[in-house]
Amino acid sequence: MAKRTFKTGSVKIAAVTLNYVRDASYTVEEDQEVDTAIGQSWESVTALVRRWRLDVTADYNPEDPAQLTLITAMTSGATALSAISFYDNASAYFTGSGVITSLNVRKAVGSMDKLVVSFRNQNVAASYT
Secondary structure, eight states: OEEEEESSOEEEETTEEEOSEEEEEEEEEEEEEEOSOTTSOOOOEEEEEEEEEEEEEEEOOTTOHHHHHHHHHHHHTOOEEEEEEEESSSSOEEEEEEEEEEEEEEOOSSSOOEEEEEEEESSSOOEEO
């Protein structure tokens, strides 16, 4: 399992940027099969399944278009999204289709409310560009 955590990454839903991101964590898990016969030293493996998960915390803004898209998708039951992109720097990003697994607006007293949303892949590994 590999995990990449960024404080300054950005997230896009389709082509719309999710604004006010404070924390983003991108996790990739891979199941593997050992290709070596019993009794031999471990020499090679084959990757079987790759899964990813993206957890994002952003300052809540009910007028942000991407946040509205996510909240509408969650409340309507249309949680499948065709394009979720996670930029770990200005030019490189992971992208894939996925589903919203959870979405919460955490109300705060004396500070910004937070939107906390989690995504996971939908049977396809994310590509890296």
